[in-house]
Amino acid sequence: MANNIIEVKNLCVRFPIFGGLFLRKVAEVKAIDGISFDMIRGETLGMVGESGCGKTTAGRAIINILHTIAPDVIVEGEIWLNTDEGRIEVANLKKKTMKPYRAEIQMIFQDPFASLNPRLTVMRIVEEPMLLHTKMSKAERTEHVGWLLDKVGLNPEQSQRYPHEFSGGQRQRIGIARALATNPKLIIADEPVSALDVSIQAQVINLLQDLQDEFGLTFLFIAHDISVVEHISSRIAVMYLGNLVEIGLADSIYNDPKHPYSKALLSAVPLPDPKGVGKRERIILKGDVPSPLAKPSGCGFRTRCPIAKESCAKEVPPLRDFGDGRSVACPWV
Amino acid sequence: MAENINQEEYKSVSLFRKRIKRFKKFKRGYYSFYIILVMYIASFFAPFIMSNKALIVKYEGETYFPVLKYHSGKEFGQDVFGEADYRALKLQLKQERQGNWVLMPLYPYGPYESLTDPTKEPPNPPSPQHLFGTDDRGRDVFVRLAYGFNISISFALVLIAVCYFVGICIGAALGYYGGWFDIVFQRIIEIWQAMPFLFIVIIISAIIQPNFSLLVGIAAFFGWMGMTYFMRGEFYREKAKDYVQAAVSMGASDRIVIFKHILPNALTPVISFAPFTIVGYIGFLVSLDYLGFGLPPPTPSWGELVSQGMGNIFSWWLVLFPLGALFVTLLLVVFIGESVRNAFDPREYSRLR
Numbered sequence: 001m002a003n004n005i006i007e008v009k010n011l012c013v014r015f016p017i018f019g020g021l022f023l024r025k026v027a028e029v030k031a032i033d034g035i036s037f038d039m040i041r042g043e044t045l046g047m048v049g050e051s052g053c054g055k056t057t058a059g060r061a062i063i064n065i066l067h068t069i070a071p072d073v074i075v076e077g078e079i080w081l082n083t084d085e086g087r088i089e090v091a092n093l094k095k096k097t098m099k100p101y102r103a104e105i106q107m108i109f110q111d112p113f114a115s116l117n118p119r120l121t122v123m124r125i126v127e128e129p130m131l132l133h134t135k136m137s138k139a140e141r142t143e144h145v146g147w148l149l150d151k152v153g154l155n156p157e158q159s160q161r162y163p164h165e166f167s168g169g170q171r172q173r174i175g176i177a178r179a180l181a182t183n184p185k186l187i188i189a190d191e192p193v194s195a196l197d198v199s200i201q202a203q204v205i206n207l208l209q210d211l212q213d214e215f216g217l218t219f220l221f222i223a224h225d226i227s228v229v230e231h232i233s234s235r236i237a238v239m240y241l242g243n244l245v246e247i248g249l250a251d252s253i254y255n256d257p258k259h260p261y262s263k264a265l266l267s268a269v270p271l272p273d274p275k276g277v278g279k280r281e282r283i284i285l286k287g288d289v290p291s292p293l294a295k296p297s298g299c300g301f302r303t304r305c306p307i308a309k310e311s312c313a314k315e316v317p318p319l320r321d322f323g324d325g326r327s328v329a330c331p332w333v
Numbered sequence: 334m335a336e337n338i339n340q341e342e343y344k345s346v347s348l349f350r351k352r353i354k355r356f357k358k359f360k361r362g363y364y365s366f367y368i369i370l371v372m373y374i375a376s377f378f379a380p381f382i383m384s385n386k387a388l389i390v391k392y393e394g395e396t397y398f399p400v401l402k403y404h405s406g407k408e409f410g411q412d413v414f415g416e417a418d419y420r421a422l423k424l425q426l427k428q429e430r431q432g433n434w435v436l437m438p439l440y441p442y443g444p445y446e447s448l449t450d451p452t453k454e455p456p457n458p459p460s461p462q463h464l465f466g467t468d469d470r471g472r473d474v475f476v477r478l479a480y481g482f483n484i485s486i487s488f489a490l491v492l493i494a495v496c497y498f499v500g501i502c503i504g505a506a507l508g509y510y511g512g513w514f515d516i517v518f519q520r521i522i523e524i525w526q527a528m529p530f531l532f533i534v535i536i537i538s539a540i541i542q543p544n545f546s547l548l549v550g551i552a553a554f555f556g557w558m559g560m561t562y563f564m565r566g567e568f569y570r571e572k573a574k575d576y577v578q579a580a581v582s583m584g585a586s587d588r589i590v591i592f593k594h595i596l597p598n599a600l601t602p603v604i605s606f607a608p609f610t611i612v613g614y615i616g617f618l619v620s621l622d623y624l625g626f627g628l629p630p631p632t633p634s635w636g637e638l639v640s641q642g643m644g645n646i647f648s649w650w651l652v653l654f655p656l657g658a659l660f661v662t663l664l665l666v667v668f669i670g671e672s673v674r675n676a677f678d679p680r681e682y683s684r685l686r
Binding site (some may be wrong): 023060063064065068069071072095098099102103105106107109110111114115116117118119121128129132133160161162164165175178182 | 345346347348349510511512516572573574575576577578579580581582583584585586587589594597598
């Protein structure tokens with residue numbers, strides 16, 4: 001079995017915008033503009049970047065649900081999923097053909113108040129993947145749901161309750177139990193803790209780590225809080241305006257960011273010890289993130305980059321290998 | 334002991350039950366609902382309560398149930414054409430005192446019989462026999478109102494069921510699939526809706542005599558569009574929510590996503606609009622009947638009675654009672670609608686009381 005669970009090759013996601021009398025396509029939002037990365041079995045890849053940089057879209061492209069909200073979405077490139085049966089390209093699969101592989105990839109959502117159907121009991125929510133992917137009997141499902149709820153730290157006796165009877169942290173645990181129900185290999189966690197209180201955040205992150213150890217899960221952990229990502233991730237990928245600007249081991253990126261955007265992002269992380277604040281160099285970027293409707297030519301970051309040169313406008317800088325799994329998309333570092 | 338209290342069964346309630354519970358708190362709407370419900374159910378048994386057909390006839394050792402089965406007057410030795418006159422039979426048998434008897438309904442007048450009194454020209458004012466008087470053909474107004482109530486409510490309920498079913502299905506499809514299908518179909522709906530509905534119904538009714546189901550069919554054909562807008566909007570909103578994304582990411586089919594996940598969460602406008610739509614449909618049938626393009630005579634209908642009141646404006650009972658019945662019914666349904674809307678309003682303190 002291949003070591004990589006998923007290989008993303010030159011993934012592009014574009015949302016067309018229609019306008020005018022006859023609703024012709026007038027523009028395109030390039031949410032993701034050609035990103036490539038691999039995920040190694042059992043690792044946690046933290047994906048960071050500011051709002052609108054395409055990290056959530058990347059997660060949803062991998063799990064192939066973008067068309068629900070945007071039927072006109074254009075997904076290009078390849079996403080190879082290594083399953084027990086072989087290597088499958090999932091980016092362009094249609095609904096029916098994708099279904100067998102859905103059990104392999106599951107998702108944990110950001111907002112625990114929106115991600116659970118308010119009309120269904122916890123039992124029904126958690127058993128849904130089993131109903132769709134297995135032929136378990138009612139008794140087996142009930143038992144498995146109880147076991148899952150126990151695993152995520154909830155009382156199995158509460159399975160007949162409705163989501164609105166739980167707190168935010170408990171609801172997120174229900175979401176995690178649902179994601180685990182089909183025994184998936186890869187879990188895409190889309191900001192799973194950003195809607196929670198800080199004290200609950202730590203509990204949920206520790207729960208995720210325990211579950212990863214127990215079930216050998218691979219996580220794609222999407223977040224904008226770099227200190228959370230640093231804690232849980234083995235590798236970090238930094239995104240800016242639809243492009244991957246830096247990827248590498250969590251420690252090396254956290255301690256020695258190379259790309260100018262990663263440097264700025266990390267310098268914005270609050271320090272737990274106020275003594276160090278004065279000593280640290282704070283990089284404050286000029287201006288705003290350019291609109292993904294009108295991206296700058298060449299390197300997307302050049303309009304705000306402190307070390308930009310004229311040649312940056314010519315072409316998108318490719319990821320350069322720095323060894324030790326580190327790649328940076330900047331020719332000047 | 335304290336432990337026992339803690340372990341007391343915690344009752345888990347779904348959102349819908351919560352709302353039902355809240356609906357019960359609004360006494361005005363809750364009681365209105367019961368009044369309408371009881372009256373509607375009772376109106377199905379109207380032939381047993383108010384009719385000119387006897388419930389039971391015991392004649393020459395045999396038992397008859399004329400309310401269920403037709404019996405000609407000859408069978409009971411009456412010298413009449415067609416069906417027996419049970420009120421006359423009752424009097425006759427009572428006088429004969431031979432052990433034969435007739436049990437009449439509580440209010441022994443039928444909706445179709447002309448109670449012409451040779452001494453007086455109809456319409457006749459209210460009397461102890463005819464509580465609400467008789468109309469210009471000598472038919473009992475009270476009985477006709479009662480039978481008309483059943484027809485009015487049944488019409489509104491059947492029509493709303495058909496309209497909402499079609500509207501929900503099409504609106505859901507538009508909202509869920511979106512894209513070009515949505516854009517094109519919405520324009521079709523807009524054109525469709527621009528057709529002058531009432532005039533088309535009148536023209537069709539002028540050509541072919543409509544019956545109950547044809548009238549429902551015509552009204553539904555032009556009335557299903559309203560709900561599509563709400564359902565389309567609800568589906569657009571709900572499908573972007575994470576629980577729908579979660580269902581799709583688990584591999585749920587469109588059918589499961591639409592019916593199991595989105596629809597139960599999108600029904601709030603349906604339920605809160607329904608009572609007001611029923612009010613509209615009752616009014617619609619009344620206006621059609623009033624104009625003479627509704628249900629064929631001699632169907633007991635409220636609109637026909639209202640138009641009689643118009644023609645006999647000095648026969649006050651023909652004006653007051655049909656309009657009063659219409660007013661009370663619509664008011665009760667509006668009370669229900671108001672309470673349902675309040676019960677479904679998530680903002681606890683915005684209610685009008």
